[in-house]
Amino acid sequence: xxxxxxYLHQSGFLPSVALVVAAYLLLLSLRYSMWRVALxxxxxxxxxxxxxxxxxxxxxxxxxxxxxxxxxQGRGWQLGSVSFRNIGLLNGAWVALAPLLLLPLAWVGLMQxxxxxxxxxxxxxxxxxxxxxxxxxxxxxxxxxxIRIGWRxxxxxxxxxxxxLGTYAYL
Numbered sequence: 001x002x003x004x005x006x007y008l009h010q011s012g013f014l015p016s017v018a019l020v021v022a023a024y025l026l027l028l029s030l031r032y033s034m035w036r037v038a039l040x041x042x043x044x045x046x047x048x049x050x051x052x053x054x055x056x057x058x059x060x061x062x063x064x065x066x067x068x069x070x071x072x073q074g075r076g077w078q079l080g081s082v083s084f085r086n087i088g089l090l091n092g093a094w095v096a097l098a099p100l101l102l103l104p105l106a107w108v109g110l111m112q113x114x115x116x117x118x119x120x121x122x123x124x125x126x127x128x129x130x131x132x133x134x135x136x137x138x139x140x141x142x143x144x145x146x147i148r149i150g151w152r153x154x155x156x157x158x159x160x161x162x163x164x165l166g167t168y169a170y171l
Contacts, residue, residue, distance in 0.1 A: 012118030016110055016130065023134030034077040038070040041079060043132055044139030048099045049080040052146070055098035056084050059091035078145065087149055093157050096150025102140035109133035 007013050030037040038045070045068050056063045065083035087095060110133055117126040147154070
């Protein structure tokens with residue numbers, strides 16, 4: 001609770017959080033208007049796909065295709081994609097959940113960029129920083145397609161986690 005209190009008392013924290021939430025809600029409200037959300041979410045889309053690409057590369061998933069060009073997919077839209085040649089049980093979950101690595105980036109954007117800009121009264125840069133932080137937050141959630149690709153691996157790690165938790169509880 002003391003940590004929350006310390007954040008709430010930082011100059012510019014609440015207005016910066018409100019800015020990021022407002023920009024996030026704007027992006028969310030536009031998600032069914034493909035070209036608007038594709039254009040406004042482009043920095044986040046690039047970051048989202050780069051996370052898949054980087055984690056896939058590091059874990060040997062052998063990425064071979066990268067796109068941030070939006071296209072129709074079923075009843076919705078796919079804003080970007082990375083294709084892999086070697087998604088398996090060991091790397092699939094990590095590649096699928098790679099966009100979650102954008103959450104710390106959004107936090108850094110809030111604390112290390114927005115708060116100083118607020119305190120320096122650099123309003124234009126503060127608005128731009130809020131928008132970019134919101135796009136990182138918007139892009140941090142893995143898509144349903146991401147989960148479909150890594151679901152077997154996710155089940156494996158969930159089962160291992162449950163087994164370890166059960167073993168720990170038994171001891």
